[in-house]
Amino acid sequence: MLVRDCMTRHPILISPNWSASEAERLMSENRIRHLPVVEDGKRLVGLITRQRLSMKPEMLGSLNVWEISRYLADLKVKQIMIKRKSLVTVEEDRSVERAASLMSENRIGCLPVVDDDDAVVGVVTEVDISRAFQEMLGLPVDGLRITVRMPNRPGEFAKLTRVIADRGWGVMGIGTFPSRRNPGFFDAVLKIPNVTEEEVRAELSKIEEQKVIDVRSIV
Amino acid sequence: MSVVSSTANLRTNRPSRLQSWWSGVSIVFESRIATVGLAMVAFWFIVGIVSLFWTPYPPNANEFTQNLSPNSINILGTDHLGRDILSRLMTGTQVILLKTRLPGDAGIDIPGGVALWGVFFSLLVGAVLGLNAGYRGGWWDQSIMQVLDAMIAFPSIVLYLVIIAALGQGDLVVIVAIAVTGAPGVARLVRSLTLDIKTRDYIRAAETRGESVNFILFKEILPNARGPILVDAMLRVGYAIFAIGTLGFLGIGLPPPDPDWGNMVNEARRTIFVNQWAVVWPAVAIATLVIGLNLFADGLREELTRFQK
Amino acid sequence: MSTIAERKSPTEGIRRPDEMPVLRVDDLSVAYKVRDGEVEAVQDVSFEIYRGESFGVVGESGCGKSTVAWSIVNFLGANGYVKRGRILFQGQGLVGKDPEELRRLRGDQIAMVYQDPMQALNPSMRLGDQMAEVLTVHRGISRSEADKRCVQMLERVYMPDPKDVMGRYPHQISGGQQQRVVIAMALLNNPALLIMDEPTTALDVTVEAAVLDLIDELRHEFDTAILFISHNLGVVARVCNRVGVMYAGEMVERAPVTEIFANPSHPYTQGLIRCVPKLGADKSSSVLYPIRGRVPAPDKRPSGCGFSPRCDYIEERCRAEKPKLRPLGDALLADLHSVRCHFAEEIDPGAWTPPEDMEIPLLNGEKRAAETAAAETILQLDGLSKFYPVSGSSLKDMLGVGEKRQVKAVNGVSFDVPKGSTLGIVGESGCGKSTLIRTIIGLEESSGGQAQFLGVDITDDLADRSSEIIEELQMVFQNPDSTMNPSYTVGQQIGRPLRRFNKVNSRAEEQAEVIRLLNAVRLDGSYYDRLPRQLSGGEKQRVGIARALASRPELVLCDEPVSALDVSVQAAVLNLLMEVQAEYGTTMLFIAHDLSVVRFFSDSVAVMYLGQVMEIGPAEAIYAPPYHPYTEALLSAVPIPDPSAKQAHIRLEGNVPSPLNPPGGCPFHTRCPRRNLLPDNGAICAQEVPPWQQAAEGHRIFCHIPLETLAEFEPVIQQ
Known part of the structure; x- marks a missing residue:
């Protein structure tokens, strides 16, 4: 932007x-x-x-x-x-x-x-x-707001997007920033519409070394 | 009212001829300028008409002291031959506006002054040439306009001199001179109006009816050009009066014995240091009449164009 | 992009709650001082326009649309002034502002585009100089930098070859390109508000379509607020988000564009929508229902509801009380849809039926087609051509030894017209349709080919024709203001052809016949003594029709007889022509510049391009595949007054080539969007003259593309 x-x-x-x-x-x-x-x-x-x-x-x-x-x-x-x-x-x-x-x-x-x-x-x-x-984080759209913590090295984000792509989900907003109190990690915030919390947790928790730390529907 | 036919019944709102004429004329009074101009022109017309029947003294009789200033007997004074200037001024209006003296000893006059007839003929000739040049185009246009342009290239005073030198002096000659010098200008104006009007669809409609060229020129185009032509005619009468004055001043204008404003100025010029009034009065007369015509034309043009919108 | 769901563009999204409108007009009344008192041309008009939004103002002429625009930029002239209300631009009141300040605002933040691009362009300056002047004089930018930006801006408006255009004079580019230059010029200063007063009215449909696309795109790109004035509902449907309908100086309805077409609430809006051609799937959708009467002059408006004299739902209250512009429906939509009618809720436009006294022509096209198939051929053209010689400016040409060049205005046109039928001829300006009928009627002498009318050769010009042929061939003209001679009364003008062709023997007979003709065109005898300036445009056109019919011609040629009229009057005149035709059994050739008008009117339609017929056939066949690619493009360009209709997006590139040097092979190959359907990208189109393909009985298409392929095209318009 x-x-x-x-x-x-x-x-x-x-x-x-x-x-x-x-x-x-x-x-x-x-x-x-x-x-x-x-x-x-x-x-x-x-x-x-x-x-x-x-x-x-x-x-x-x-x-x-x-x-x-x-x-x-x-x-x-x-x-x-x-x-x-x-x-x-x-x-x-x-x-x-x-x-x-x-x-x-x-x-x-x-x-x-x-x-x-x-x-x-x-x-x-x-x-x-x-x-x-x-807008970057997808506020105007309804959907689940998901925060995933991942190690700060190349290839980690690709793992996440591969899962999303496999499931055919749409991403309405995305933001990443270094995790405040965990050096060496960063947090990715995603806005995904039309999914349930269980679904998201089940799919994303399969990814190695990454952790879903927050899922909420109200923004 | 049982005789009224059914068709006439339907046409209830037909205005009488007088009404429609008045509605045309009354636009003059919409404009203050035109009204003032009309008043000035009307003044001289009335003066002229009065002089036909009555003047204070005979205009050509030298019965007074020479070179008098305005006084109670000779209101505008007298000239170098002791003639009453007021009487001469009044009579001077006649040849310009009211009568034309035919040649010959019979002394027959026809109504309408030299200036009016001159302008009338220049309109007649100019309009016919301009209509044909504008509507037919091509060679007609080329040849007519080339000749007229050549005439316009001559200074008009030279043209006057040439014509008078060729034809001699006389009222009719002056009319010819005015007509000849005026016609090219009128033709140009009419041509440009025609060029515009002939693009209108109603001309196409006339053509697709198979109307003759003359019908289209005089029945379809000319009536729609009359506004600007009328205004132009007013101005031209002013120029014509000027021209008559100029010719009179040069001594080759309207022949004596009737007084002529230009000639009056010329004669009084010789005694200008003795009697300025004799020069001033005829000059003022020419000026007011020409200015009046110009104001009238200006106001009329303004109203006509406003009327169109 | 499977991972990104569809997302609304930011400007189309919810308006920011704190946002102020760029332009806000509050209860504006504008008055003109005239000789006796003053006339309120605009009364109590309110609307607002936000960034990136375009607000359409629609209405017939004389409704005060342009006055609203002029009052914003203070161009009201010496006798006009804002009487009441305020105009806020960017929060600042414009009424009574210091002229110097206004001038600055106009230069920097408000731009205006007029109907005629030549009003904004200086004919004696190169386009580049004019455009750069905006930047160099006003903002002190160096000339080279200014040139660079102008070229950029010209590229933005899709001007082909912008560098070259910069060096040209306005008359050297086409009208559509001129309007593009004007728009580019208006955008150079990045204005916050762009006022467009009928910007596409003077353009051809295909060019208009492209310019409208451009306006829509630029609005999004520059976030400019646009005030778009137009008489054409179809155009407004295409580019505006919100619409205000004006009638007799008042805004009678204001709503989002989809709402106004889906749910028109004011009887005037409903009437307007009914009297424009829809170009829908079936022919009955193109029946037009005129609005009775006409727009009152500003000083003769009724005291109650302004529309009451023309309204089908009039009640006592409408005459007595002036309605207010009030919100319609629930309060949530309050600022969205407002209407100035007492009974808006009770009126159901769906239940509307034409009043009994209205003339609706019967849709007897099919019946007539059967009749006319058997009828004799009245007009037969075979390869008719009209070439105009052009003199060049080289020395060779002056000496007369140069190559003789010719403008091929009409180039080998062939068709037959059966007696009693109507042939519509459609094409963009410069396609030769006017020259064609001028040649037929004899205003021009033909340069080749055969033309027979009633079995008589008519390739010569009028002067050589016999009076019998002349009286059988008459014409109705385009411009109502010049169709009648201003010096003669209606009666004299209709009477003239009667006398000319010896149709009457006496004055009384002439009068009776003229009055009969006046009645035939729905004017009563009181018009007999009126002068043209006392008539409205529609009435003049009716008199023109009566005059053409006076000699009882077999064939009437109509040169866009309604294109200069207001929409509500257009419908009435078209319906009248059909009626009259049915009554007199006249054959008609009808010229139009777009396909929507001739639809329900014609038995057959011919589409012309560059002096040649591209497609000709029964009216029904023209509007559905198979069609010529050019017909397809024309159909796709027609503005449709229905934002929900789906219309294929086909735009022609480039300009109509010069008829001085028409392209070889198929004349349309330089712009044909379908050429790629042929092998080798349509190499054959440029080399060989296409064959006439018979698509059906009487339906011929002039194209190389096989009929099967043409038939597979998607229909251009889908509801």
Whole structure:
């Protein structure tokens, strides 16, 4: 899965000359937390987040009541946005995991997706990544969720798929990750529809050195 | 009402001729521009008609002091020969709009001014040529348009001079001159309209009925071209008046004794430093009549095109 | 992929619960200021479009479809304005927005595709320059980079040879390709919203089918929200997820596309579906039921329900009270299916029967076929051809020594038409069908072959024909706006042929005859003194028919007489033609550009391609195998107003070759999708002229593929 497959295309965009209050209204009306700021040709110049719209206490302290309302009325998007040079962005043909790592490394919740000449084609947010993760593990489909623990060496996964192929089962979601507390092993999570738990346990337990550690129908 | 036939009964909503004529004419008043133009033109027509029966003084009698400024007796003043300018202006309208003097000593006049007859003939000749060129195409088109293009290439003033030099002076000659110089333009317009109209299906329908070419030209195509032709005719009357003025100024226009606006300007030109008014009045007359016609044509065109949509 | 079960594509899946629509129109009313007051062209229209979704707006002309589109991009002109309601694009209100801001939105995020591609293309600029301009001027991309992207985009829209196309001028490519370029241009900026106003109406069926496929595919690929405006229910069924039906400026029904065809709830929607040809398995499915009356002008709409004057279910309440757009059925489906009718639940479209005063032609095709088999042949063509000479531009040509080239518009057409029957002639534009009938009627002189009408040779042009032959051959034209001379009244125009052919002796007789003809085309005598501009399109077409019938011709040639009319009127005019034909016993040649219209109308059908007849036979035989591969492709391209119908997916590649230089052998071999059925990938098709194969009595197919193989083709349409 690439960024282009999980991003939200055609995000709502605003221009740097808008007032901050308009940006705020747009975000709350549409229940979104990030607004890419673009100039002509959808070229990215910044990003507005919810936090950016909240006032810093020291700023408030330095203004009196009259000044605050004037300050707010004149406040423009371009004054409060995160500028392009300090923005982290991603291209649409990167992998989802790369995008996710960019977000977690920089501790940010949103990556604008840009093309070769910096035009915004979409955004990837934490929500998109988590949705991709759900789809990867087959959440939208009914079926059994099976976790199998296997040694970390080549050929192990093939054993598992051979059994599945022999039985003619369909796999709706799949994910593997190193077993947290068992070095040298990894866990594979599979979503298989239209099977019973007994059937699955009986078939999969035949595989040498692998162990079914969890089967559940509710996800 | 027992005589009414059954077919006539069915046709209840037939508008009277007057009604349909009025509904056609009344679109003029939809446009403010056309209304103003029409008023200006109508003013001169009325002036001309009045002058047929009454002028303040005889237009050719030099009974006043020369070169008077406007005053209570001579409202617009007098010219270098002591003639009343107002009377001369009023009479000047006649030759342009109201009457054409036939040659010969009998002094027979026919109704319709030189400008109107000139434009009428240019329309007649231009429309026939344009219709034939546009509808028949091929060699007809080629030869007609080549000749007309050659005529358009001549400056019109030169054409006037050539014609008058060849035929001498006189009202009819001026009419011929206007017709000859106007016809190529009309022909071009009619040809382009014809080219458009002849692609319509109703022309195909006429052809598949085996109608003659003349029927198609004059019965099927011409009525649908009349709007733009009418507008063009208005403008051409304006040009014609201008042309008559120009010829009069050059001294080769409408023959004396009747006053002619162009000639009046020409004569008054010599005394312009003594009496400016004698130049101004006829110039104003020409200008208002031409502007009136132009406004009328513009407004009419606007309304006609809007009407089509 | 046995281990991966079938999975819905993400865009087709459940809509994200938090998602906002790309476009949201709320209670929109648009008014135009006119001389005396103002006219509300659109009233209380609401809908929304989400990402990757396409919303179809259907309705007849004058229902305000395009006005809705224009109001979104603020192209309402000087006298139009949004009177009430709001338009939200990406959460931002567009009504009353600063024009500069709107211009920017249009450039960057909203794109529009019109019916006529030439409206969007500059005829004096190379296509490459125009396309690149979008990127270089607006976004400051370098020219070489812009060119690269344009080529990519042209490839995306399946433009053959995109590099070459970039260097051409708009007039050098075909209409379908122009529309592809326009779509590619619209997509260059990756718009969030694409507004398409009848984008395929001007295209041929086969091209239309390909463009619709393309639109559907691009919607998924670019996640673009599409507002798709069309008068054609079949087209909408093919590309839209949801549909709004508009009538007289109001949205009368809104539902998902399958729902609207399976369960149409508004009488207008039901009527619309009944008056388009279905092209189903049997002939009775193609009977058309017109909707009575016509769409009222915006300033003459009734005060109650807008549709009430034309509705079959009208009650007192409909006249008194304007219905609201309300959800139909249970609350769960509330936002899915809404209808603007008081009695939607009580109306059962299945129980509908045509009202007694409606004219439904009898399906007497079989009976007539038997009759006509015995009838004499009225028109006989044998190898009729019409070639137009073309002058080249080389020096040789100027000197007149160059090779003489000819456009072979009609190339060896042969068929017989029995008296009293109807022959439908079908083909794409440029196939020579119009030239064929123009040659028959004598508007063009033929260049070869034989043509006999009533035993008289008619290969010459009109000027050489006798008046007797001329009066027996009349024509009904395509364009209602130009079929009548605007300067004469209806009575004068119908009376003219009567006088011309000496059918009447006196004025009174003429009047009586004209009124009789008017009645024959279901117009009353009050039309006698009307001028063409006081008539609607359908009425003009009726007068055109009356005029053609005035001389009591033996043969009437109809050149797409209904293609320019609204669907509800189309059906009425078609039915009228059939009636009149039965009444007068006239023989008819009927041209159409797609196969659905001529179906129930014709006794036999001829399919033309590049000036030649590919297949000809009884109407029934044409619509089932065995058929010519070209007929098959045409059938597969016809848009069917039924999303559940299964239609084979056969698309022709490339363009119709130039008739200046038609391909040798079989003219269709360059595009034939079935050529591979013959040995050597159909080498024979390119070399030898195919034989005429007799499939059945009177059914001939012009193809190399053996009849047995042709008969094995799957039927194109399966219900």
